[in-house]
Amino acid sequence: MKALHGCTVIDFTRVLAGPFCTMNLADLGAEVIKVESVTGDDTRAWGPPFVGTESAYYLCANRNKRSLAVDLKASDVRHVITALIQKADVIIHNFKPSSLKALGLDYDQVHSINPRAIYCGISGYGLTDNRPGYDYIIQAVSGLMSITGPTDGAPHKVGVAVVDLFTGLYAAVGILSALRQRETTNVGQQIDIALYDAGLSILANVASNVLVGRQEAKRFGNEHPNIVPYQLFSTADGEIVITVGNDRQYNDFCHALGFSDLAQDERFQTNALRVTNRRELCALLEDRIRFLSTQDVLTKLSVVDVPCGPVNSVAEALESPDTYKRNMVWQTYDAFGNVLKLVGSPLKLSAANPSLQSRPPRLGEHTQEILEELGISDSQIKHMKMRGVIHTC
Structure with a gap:
C-alpha cells in the first residue's frame, strides 16, 4: 500500500508548479484527478518533441493521474465541481484570485461544502494579489537572476524552471503537513503558496549573506561566494x-x-x-x-x-550508470503504443516506494468514468457532451 493510499486530490492546476506537486503526491499513492479545460493544459501543446499527441513538457509532470476535461465556467458543470469538492481530501489550484469566486472555488465556498478539505492555492504573489506569476519573471524579481550567469555578463535565468519546481515541492510539503494536522483537528485549512516566496527562499545562503553582511550579492559565475576552490x-x-x-x-x-x-x-x-x-x-x-x-x-x-x-550533457546524465542504478528512468507506453520514458521519482521509501502506475493521461481520457463515479447520470453526461462543456476521448 502506498503512503498516500486513500487520499483524493482534485487538481485544478496547469503548466508546471501545481502539476509537479500533484504528480509527487500521485507517485506516493494519492488518487489525483486532473481537472482541465476542454482545450486542455497549455503544456500539452508545448512542443516539439511529442510522444503521440502529447508534448514532452506535459509528460514530465502528469503521470499517475486521471484527466477530467470540463468547462468550469458552464453553469451545468457546477454540480460536477460540487461533487468533486465533496469527494476531495485535497483541492489545489493556480487560478488568479479574481477568478476563484466566479468558479465557485474560493476558500470560503470550498470550506462550506467540505470543511475537511485541504485547500492549496498557488499564485505568483499570494492569494490576495491578482498579478500573474511566471517562473521567468519570479527569477528576475526575486534576485535569482542577478546572481546567475558570468561575472562580467548579463544576468541569466537558470536553465530549468526552478522556481516553479520548488514551489511545487513546497506545496507538497504544506499539503502533507495539513493532512497530518487534520488527523488531530478533523478540519482542513488553507495553504497559500506564492512563487515569489519560493524564489526568495531558495536564495538560501546568498540571501543570508546579504541580510548578515549588508552588502549586495554578486555574480560568481561557476564559483562559490563563500568557498574556494x-x-x-x-x-x-x-x-x-x-x-x-x-x-x-x-x-x-x-x-x-x-x-x-x-x-x-x-x-x-x-x-x-x-x-x-x-x-x-x-x-x-x-x-x-x-x-x-x-x-x-x-x-x-x-x-x-x-x-x-x-560536466555531463543531459543525455549523458540520463544514460549514466548511476541513473539506472537509482532507477531514475521509468519506461511505459503511450495510448498509441509508442515507447515513453520518464524521469523517475527521487523518493525511495522502503515500505511504500513510488512507482509508475499509469502514463500521463490524454485530454479527457477519464471524463466519462469520473462523471459516472460522481453519480452523474447518462442523460446528464450526454447533455453536457452535446453542449460541448465536457471533453472525452
Missing part, C-alpha cells in the same frame, strides 16, 4: 567541477594533484584566506589543471575523497 575547471579534454569544502580537503586536493606548494602557501591555508585571495589561487589552479585529463583528475581526487565530477 569550489568551481568548474577546464581540463585537457573537457570540464570538471571540484568542490573543496574544508581545509582538510584542500590539503588532500593539492597533494593528490601534485600541487604541494599550494598546500603550503600561507596565502591559502584556510578557507577564509582562500576566499580573500580567490583570484590568485584560482589563476594558479586553472593554469595547472588545464594540462590534466578529466579522468586523471577524477581518479586521483576520488582516492582522497575530494568531491568532483565531470
Whole structure:
C-alpha cells in the first residue's frame, strides 16, 4: 500500500508548479484527478518533441493521474465541481484570485461544502494579489537572476524552471503537513503558496549573506561566494567541477594533484584566506589543471575523497550508470503504443516506494468514468457532451 493510499486530490492546476506537486503526491499513492479545460493544459501543446499527441513538457509532470476535461465556467458543470469538492481530501489550484469566486472555488465556498478539505492555492504573489506569476519573471524579481550567469555578463535565468519546481515541492510539503494536522483537528485549512516566496527562499545562503553582511550579492559565475576552490575547471579534454569544502580537503586536493606548494602557501591555508585571495589561487589552479585529463583528475581526487565530477550533457546524465542504478528512468507506453520514458521519482521509501502506475493521461481520457463515479447520470453526461462543456476521448 502506498503512503498516500486513500487520499483524493482534485487538481485544478496547469503548466508546471501545481502539476509537479500533484504528480509527487500521485507517485506516493494519492488518487489525483486532473481537472482541465476542454482545450486542455497549455503544456500539452508545448512542443516539439511529442510522444503521440502529447508534448514532452506535459509528460514530465502528469503521470499517475486521471484527466477530467470540463468547462468550469458552464453553469451545468457546477454540480460536477460540487461533487468533486465533496469527494476531495485535497483541492489545489493556480487560478488568479479574481477568478476563484466566479468558479465557485474560493476558500470560503470550498470550506462550506467540505470543511475537511485541504485547500492549496498557488499564485505568483499570494492569494490576495491578482498579478500573474511566471517562473521567468519570479527569477528576475526575486534576485535569482542577478546572481546567475558570468561575472562580467548579463544576468541569466537558470536553465530549468526552478522556481516553479520548488514551489511545487513546497506545496507538497504544506499539503502533507495539513493532512497530518487534520488527523488531530478533523478540519482542513488553507495553504497559500506564492512563487515569489519560493524564489526568495531558495536564495538560501546568498540571501543570508546579504541580510548578515549588508552588502549586495554578486555574480560568481561557476564559483562559490563563500568557498574556494569550489568551481568548474577546464581540463585537457573537457570540464570538471571540484568542490573543496574544508581545509582538510584542500590539503588532500593539492597533494593528490601534485600541487604541494599550494598546500603550503600561507596565502591559502584556510578557507577564509582562500576566499580573500580567490583570484590568485584560482589563476594558479586553472593554469595547472588545464594540462590534466578529466579522468586523471577524477581518479586521483576520488582516492582522497575530494568531491568532483565531470560536466555531463543531459543525455549523458540520463544514460549514466548511476541513473539506472537509482532507477531514475521509468519506461511505459503511450495510448498509441509508442515507447515513453520518464524521469523517475527521487523518493525511495522502503515500505511504500513510488512507482509508475499509469502514463500521463490524454485530454479527457477519464471524463466519462469520473462523471459516472460522481453519480452523474447518462442523460446528464450526454447533455453536457452535446453542449460541448465536457471533453472525452
